[in-house]
Amino acid sequence: QVQLVESGGGLVKPGGSLRLSCAASGFSFSDYYMSWIRQAPGKGLEWLSYINGSSSIIYYADSVKGRFTISRDNAKNSLYLQMNSLRVEDTAVYYCARGVPGGSFFLHWGQGTLVTVSS
Amino acid sequence: DYVVTQSPDSLAVSLGERATINCKSSQSVFYSSDNKNYLAWYQQKPGQPPKLLIYWASTRESGVPDRFSGSGSGTDFTLTISSLQAEDVAVYYCQQYFRTPYTFGQGTKLEIK
Numbered sequence: 673q674v675q676l677v678e679s680g681g682g683l684v685k686p687g688g689s690l691r692l693s694c695a696a697s698g699f700s701f702s703d704y705y706m707s708w709i710r711q712a713p714g715k716g717l718e719w720l721s722y723i724n725g726s727s728s729i730i731y732y733a734d735s736v737k738g739r740f741t742i743s744r745d746n747a748k749n750s751l752y753l754q755m756n757s758l759r760v761e762d763t764a765v766y767y768c769a770r771g772v773p774g775g776s777f778f779l780h781w782g783q784g785t786l787v788t789v790s791s
Numbered sequence: 792d793y794v795v796t797q798s799p800d801s802l803a804v805s806l807g808e809r810a811t812i813n814c815k816s817s818q819s820v821f822y823s824s825d826n827k828n829y830l831a832w833y834q835q836k837p838g839q840p841p842k843l844l845i846y847w848a849s850t851r852e853s854g855v856p857d858r859f860s861g862s863g864s865g866t867d868f869t870l871t872i873s874s875l876q877a878e879d880v881a882v883y884y885c886q887q888y889f890r891t892p893y894t895f896g897q898g899t900k901l902e903i904k
Contacts, residue, residue, distance in 0.1 A: 707893075717833075717841065717884055719893040733892040767840055776888040777831035779852070781840035 674698040674780045676768050681785030688758050688789070694751040694768030694782055702726075702746040705771050707778065708753045710764035710787075718764075721753070722776070758789045793818050793887050797896035803904040810872040812899045814885035819865045822889065829889035832861055832870045834881045835898075841884060845870065877903065 680692040694706070707722040721732045721742040730742055741754040751768050765786050769778040794817040804810040820829045828848035833841035843852045845861035848868055858873045872879055880903060885896045 716898045717886075717895040719886075719895070722891075731891045769840075771888075775829070775846060776893055777843060777846045777886065778833075778841070779843050781842075784840060 674770065676770065676780055676782035678766060678768055678782045678785040681766065681787045683788045683790065684758055685791055686758060686760055686789055689754070689756045690758065690787060692753040692755065692766055692768075692785060692787070694753075696749045696751065696768075696770070699770070701744075701749040704773075705729075705776065706744060706751045707769045707771065707776075708740075708742060708751075709767045709769050709778070709781075710762075711767070711784070712761075712764040715764075723751070755787070758787075760789050763787060763789045792892055793820070793890055793894050795885055795887050795894050795896040797883075797885060797899050799899060800897065801900040801902065803902045804872075804875045805904045806877065807874050808904075810875050810879070810901055812870045812883050812885075812901070814863075814868040814870070814896050816866045816868075816887050816889075818890075820887045820889035821865050828864050828868070829887060830861075830863070830868050831886045831888060832859075833884045833886065834879075835884065836881045844883075872901075875901075875903070 675697045677695045702725045708720045723730050723742045739757045743752045765784040767784045768782045770780040796815050798813045830848040832845040835841040849861045860871050862869050882898045
């Protein structure tokens with residue numbers, strides 16, 4: 673069965689950096705677009721970025737463009753999110769999610785990893 | 792960006808009664824080439840990731856009870872729970888995936904009256 677497991681969250685000071693990882697299993701990882709989606713405490717869902725299977729197509733939401741970098745290692749079945757210049761408003765649970773061929777709705781989600789940006 | 796707005800923000804319905812949640816996109820999410828509406832619905836319970844309920848506006852995901860249904864086209868969509876069960880208490884989100892950035896509605900909190 674499909675499993676997505678995020679890691680790497682934690683407490684970081686404003687201006688700091690953090691790298692999130694998402695370990696995927698149960699499917700052919702390189703065949704799928706992967707996304708990062710976040711949810712601030714008590715708030716709604718915000719899609720951040722996606723990357724295609726070959727890493728040739730990448731898109732970012734304006735809120736993270738220039739600060740966050742999505743990447744993947746298909747040999748390790750892993751998705752990453754490098755987060756730089758972190759702000760207090762980046763505090764959220766970060767989910768990795770997988771869509772389906774032909775449709776960017778999210779059938780599979782990880783349990784999420786909490787990132788707290790605070791001094 | 793496509794702005795997606797849900798109504799109401801919260802809803803209280805008696806057990807066994809119908810619950811209706813609305814979702815409106817600022818631009819059409821209907822693609823005439825494949826005759827599909829690029830709109831999904833999710834259910835989120837506390838401490839859990841969202842769960843996909845409906846995609847292509849009206850296609851129920853496998854395993855989702857048939858009391859959940861989606862309808863609408865273009866810019867206006869509805870999620871209907873025909874007979875509310877206790878386990879349906881959750882926050883519901885719609886999402887457009889017609890254009891990046893993919894955007895979600897603000898969520899509708901569904902409670903028991």
